[in-house]
Amino acid sequence: MLYYFETMELTNxxxxxxxxxxxxxxxxxxxxxxxxxxxENILLVLAxxxxxxDTRVPWEISFPKLKGYIEKLFFFGYREISPEGLENWxxxxxxxxxxxxxxxxxxxxxxxxxxxxxxxQFQIKPAIFIVTDFLGRPGYLSEEDTAELASSGFLIGLHxxxxxxxxxxxxxxxxxxxxxxxxxxxxxxxxxIRWYAYPFGEFDQNSIKAVEESGLKYAFTIEGxxxxxxxxxLLVPRLMxxxxxxxxxxxxxxxxxxxxxxxxxxxxxILSVLFFLFAIIQxxxxxxxxxxHGLYISSQ
Ligand SMILES: [Zn+2]
Numbered sequence: 001m002l003y004y005f006e007t008m009e010l011t012n013x014x015x016x017x018x019x020x021x022x023x024x025x026x027x028x029x030x031x032x033x034x035x036x037x038x039x040e041n042i043l044l045v046l047a048x049x050x051x052x053x054d055t056r057v058p059w060e061i062s063f064p065k066l067k068g069y070i071e072k073l074f075f076f077g078y079r080e081i082s083p084e085g086l087e088n089w090x091x092x093x094x095x096x097x098x099x100x101x102x103x104x105x106x107x108x109x110x111x112x113x114x115x116x117x118x119x120x121q122f123q124i125k126p127a128i129f130i131v132t133d134f135l136g137r138p139g140y141l142s143e144e145d146t147a148e149l150a151s152s153g154f155l156i157g158l159h160x161x162x163x164x165x166x167x168x169x170x171x172x173x174x175x176x177x178x179x180x181x182x183x184x185x186x187x188x189x190x191x192x193i194r195w196y197a198y199p200f201g202e203f204d205q206n207s208i209k210a211v212e213e214s215g216l217k218y219a220f221t222i223e224g225x226x227x228x229x230x231x232x233x234l235l236v237p238r239l240m241x242x243x244x245x246x247x248x249x250x251x252x253x254x255x256x257x258x259x260x261x262x263x264x265x266x267x268x269x270i271l272s273v274l275f276f277l278f279a280i281i282q283x284x285x286x287x288x289x290x291x292x293h294g295l296y297i298s299s300q
Contacts, residue, residue: 023279030272037265042098043081043089043227044073044256045220047197047238049105051114058243063114070122072257073100080124083155083195090218090233098259102126103220103238105159105197107134107141115154129159129197129220132181143188150189157195158185158216165200166207174210182214194218201240208234224251 046069050060081089081099089095102118104111107130115126128149134140141149150156160166161181166174182193194217198207201222211219211234223237231237239253246252 020279020282023275023282027272027275027279030268030275034265034268034272037261037268039096040098040259040261041094041096042078042256042259042261043086043094044078044100044253045086045227045236045238046100046102046253047105047220047222047240048102048111048114049241050108051110055243058245059241061241061243063117066114066118067121069253069257070102070118070124074122076258076262080122083127087194087218087233089227090231090236092229094229103157103197104128106163107131107146107159109139109141109145112141112145112149115149116152119152119154125154127155127157127195129157129195130185131159131161131163131199132184133162135184146185146188150191155195156185156189156193157197157220158182158193159197160199163199165202166198166210167202167204169206171206171210171213174207175213178210178214178216182216196220197238201238203235208232226256 048059048061048066050057051063051066052060053062055062076098078098078100081095081101083101085095085099086101089099102124104115104126105128107128111128115128118124118126128141130141130146135146136142146156158178158181161177169177178196185193196211196216196218197220203219203221208219217233218236219234220236220238222240223235224239225237226239227237239251239256241253242250246254
């Protein structure tokens with residue numbers, strides 16, 4: 001009686017099974033790992049200025065382009081966060097998911113028109129940061145416009161009494177300006193002003209202290225990144241729209257459309273599928289007996 005051991009059979013037993021196991025395990029691990037990329041919590045606060053069909057300065061945006069950004073945000077799974085939700089996030093109570101919030105600086109009439117259109121078309125309610133000395137000037141919101149926006153549910157924030165940088169004033173001057181501006185806005189809006197955006201996004205320790213002493217609760221910069229857990233509520237970063245910023249390697253909203261984590265997740269899913277395919281191919285592979293490498297052993 002002869003026993004025949006095929007070389008391929010030996011390979012199947014000792015080498016092919018571990019490779020199937022490794023393929024399935026790697027596929028599963030990558031699949032599970034990708035879940036964390038897709039479910040990453042993201043909060044983006046966006047800063048815009050004027051909205052014009054005939055953009056003349058890099059910080060102006062056309063409405064179709066703005067609308068395109070909002071459509072893309074929704075397409076990639078972002079949802080608008082409410083002002084209360086944003087405040088909660090900044091206090092450390094993160095919502096699960098991807099969120100955005102739109103803000104407009106300077107209190108321009110074109111911003112107000114865009115805000116109304118965004119509310120009608122997307123049911124989102126952006127915030128607007130007002131410079132109180134600009135109220136009623138040509139091209140800027142009047143007190144009546146501001147009151148109308150507030151009564152329509154849009155958040156009104158302060159962007160300063162004047163649009164001067166806070167870096168040139170001492171704390172006393174800044175506090176006095178901020179308190180005057182807050183008093184004027186609160187009279188128009190009939191509720192507490194809690195949000196502030198630093199003019200030009202510029203700040204220092206002096207201005208941060210002045211903002212806090214004036215009773216403002218949340219202050220926004222234009223440090224271009226998503227809101228992180230460690231960010232101070234008085235230095236909330238915003239991604240400011242600036243045409244051509246990507247040419248200077250500045251962060252732009254497109255960097256989050258899709259989010260970087262989404263791209264990483266997709267790569268892991270592709271790798272996961274490849275590992276599963278590898279395991280399937282391995283399990284179906286049947287080597288034909290190669291008798292040249294066979295070994296006959298006689299039992300007698
Ligand atoms: Zn401004």
